[in-house]
Amino acid sequence: MKWSTYLVDFKTYLRLERGLSDNTIDNYEYDIKRLISFLNDNQNSVSPITIKKEIVQQFIYKISKDLSPRTQARIISGLRNFFDYLVFENYRETNPVDLIESPRLGRKLPDTLSVEDIDNIISAIDLSYEFRGINLGHRNKAILESLYSCGLRVSELTDLKISDLYFDEGFIKVSGKGNKERFVPIGKATQNLITIWLDIRSNINISTESKDILFLNYKGNKLTRAMVFTIIKKLVNKIGLKKTVSPHTFRHSFATHLLENGADLRAIQMMLGHESITTTEIYTHIDKSHLNKVINTFHPRKQKTL
Structure with a gap:
């Protein structure tokens, strides 16, 4: 199956099984498509089932140059959830994101008005x-x-x-x-x-x-x-x-x-x-x-x- 097929199944799972909002599901999809775009740019035809931790690390390293630590952490979390789903459905045995650490984040205080x-x-x-x-x-x-x-x-x-x-x-x-x-x-x-x-x-x-x-x-x-x-x-x-x-x-x-x-x-x-x-x-x-x-x-x- 193609990435798009797994992604459609994942979105259905998020909506029906986890009851997430459309906005949250859209964010998951956007982050996974970032990884797919990275693979296409590098002419890498690896599938969600065969992708290794090293390739995901290369992707994280690339986005770290342009994105804030908070955005990086969100993308890593989204990918981890996606591959957790594939493990849950027995498509693959391990999650390639499990051993990848998210950047440390300070606690951001929200902006307020008087x-x-x-x-x-x-x-x-x-x-x-x-x-x-x-x-x-x-x-x-x-x-x-x-x-x-x-x-x-x-x-x-x-x-x-x-x-x-x-x-x-x-x-x-x-x-x-x-x-x-x-x-x-x-x-x-x-x-x-x-x-x-x-x-x-x-x-x-x-x-x-x-x-x-x-x-x-x-x-x-x-x-x-x-x-x-x-x-x-x-x-x-x-x-x-x-x-x-x-x-x-x-x-x-x-x-x-x-x-x-x-x-x-x-x-x-x-x-x-x-x-x-x-x-x-x-x-x-x-x-x-x-x-x-x-x-x-x-x-x-x-x-x-x-």
């Missing part, structure tokens, strides 16, 4: 903005408030359905990574913004497949992740904010601000949809710097020279 930054970005939205007769200003405000108020991933936001809104109970149902569902509280202010958008949305000619999708473009189709990035980038440029801001920055800010104001780490884990508490614990590193700032500002001994 409450003032977020208020300034959202305040910069022109609520009168229309395109093709559809008011998109109110939609954009509802989008950013939902990202920040509920700590959503951008894919969770674009996948959000009207049937996922439980405003009477004060929750929304979110489909996260691996199609795992969780309920996240949603405040009245954000509910009101979404309600305004729903009224505007009712005037759009909506495509059949997007009838239940909450956030749409003017054509009545599901909003893309790229469009959410674009909305945020334009607003950041508009207010002259010298920071790199993405939809995920709002999610990080959500968690950080909760922790700074005394929220329980386990509750934050549940709202973010982290499978492991250790993933959420990265925010305690940010909180420590906040606490240090509080001590230096307010503790009497820090203001007194002994």
Whole structure:
């Protein structure tokens, strides 16, 4: 069989057996195709069944010149999972990536915005903005408030359905990574913004497949992740904010601000949809710097020279 055949089988396994999201599966596929491209460039016709550790090492060495350690580690992890699958299916006996070490990674703290930054970005939205007769200003405000108020991933936001809104109970149902569902509280202010958008949305000619999708473009189709990035980038440029801001920055800010104001780490884990508490614990590193700032500002001994 060709690489492509094994890759199709692997993707089916990831989707059906492991329940991974399309975005995660796409990343696996992209990393494996990097290896295939390397083999083609070097006119190496080795198959997934016969490839040796040495060839994989040559590939890793090549990409190490151009990619960050974090990206290298992700690619190595993706390849390891692919060959683990081939071993599991008895296509080969050993995994050629098993003895290849990933680069050591420092723990990267997520970028965050201050409450003032977020208020300034959202305040910069022109609520009168229309395109093709559809008011998109109110939609954009509802989008950013939902990202920040509920700590959503951008894919969770674009996948959000009207049937996922439980405003009477004060929750929304979110489909996260691996199609795992969780309920996240949603405040009245954000509910009101979404309600305004729903009224505007009712005037759009909506495509059949997007009838239940909450956030749409003017054509009545599901909003893309790229469009959410674009909305945020334009607003950041508009207010002259010298920071790199993405939809995920709002999610990080959500968690950080909760922790700074005394929220329980386990509750934050549940709202973010982290499978492991250790993933959420990265925010305690940010909180420590906040606490240090509080001590230096307010503790009497820090203001007194002994």
